[in-house]
Amino acid sequence: MTQSPAPPLPSPEERRRLREAKSLSQADVADKMGVTRETVRSWETGRTTPRGSKLEAYVELLTAQDPATTSAETEGRTGVEAEAEVTARQEPYAEAEADPSVEAEAEAEADSDEEPAPPPPALTPPQAFDALYAFCTPALVRQTYLLTGRRELARESVERAFQLAWHRWPEVAVDRDPAGWVRATAYEYALSPWHRLRPRHRHPEAPPADAADRALLDVFLKLPPMYRRTLLLYDGVGLDLPETAAETEASTPAAANRLLHAREAVAERLPELAAPEELHRRLTVLAATERLRAAKPRSVRYGSEHRARTWTRAAIAFTVLLIGATSLTLRTAPDHYEPPMAPGATIRGVPPRAASGPLSDEQLELHAFLKSQTVSGPERLVPEAR
Known part of the structure; x- marks a missing residue:
């Protein structure tokens, strides 16, 4: 038995166009497919592609014909007329296109020899960075707060992540998921074990005002860091399991095991959160109750540049x-080898030299006689018989 080939999947732009043509939102497609809204968005951006039964159901949902097409075929209309009617029903701006003034203007533009309008200018790097910062920062600060339970650390982690992103902007700008790159960097900085050595992190911050939020945050922070991160990415952010495993640098079975253990630990302490949907809702509510504000994107870019200049100057000074x-060492170092003096060794057969002791009577008499004689002159050298 041969297996039927997988249906062709439209391009990412075509997937979004087909969804909008059917007047469906990403949430509607997610409900029909049984996945999260983030997964549908990643399908339409080309980050991921569905596989297996999900692929067949997704292609069938996008390429399914409208009931108007079926009725047109049963009435004996031609395929061209049915397609025109389906297109007229599906396009949200069909009435505007049918306006005679719009058609006349389009014909006039087509007949004119004028060049088409130039495309809109591309965003400059600072503008693109500011747009990414404005899009990601509010949610990312709240997620980091859930990950650490500290407001100041959450803001600092997000700012440091965006400073690093601006420092490596040529790399981040061409990444398939710049938001995911910044999120992973912020999570890594927030979960660094070196923060426990900082004096201000030795004392806990004020907990949330609501008792239910305090209980959930307390249970969440007692999970191991990797379990906490996996649970936040899957049930909080809404990533699917392969994306969660890739961001946590683990295999898919390992990520699934961490997720199950984290859910069991939360459900053991808070049985009302055993359902993943309720846990997702409570995490969202807990993050939304904290009003956390980050710095302006301009100050973040300036901080990144100032930090880069400081480290560059420090590297130059150290060099x-x-x-x-090295020059001083080469200047003062000896230029030839001087062997060290060997330690003294005892020679056998020669008695050791005795130390001088008190003089005998004969020696004292001789010493006095020599002192009484001439001190200098040739007479000193002439021996005398005694």
């Missing part, structure tokens, strides 16, 4: 210091 120390 100059290293070169100076």
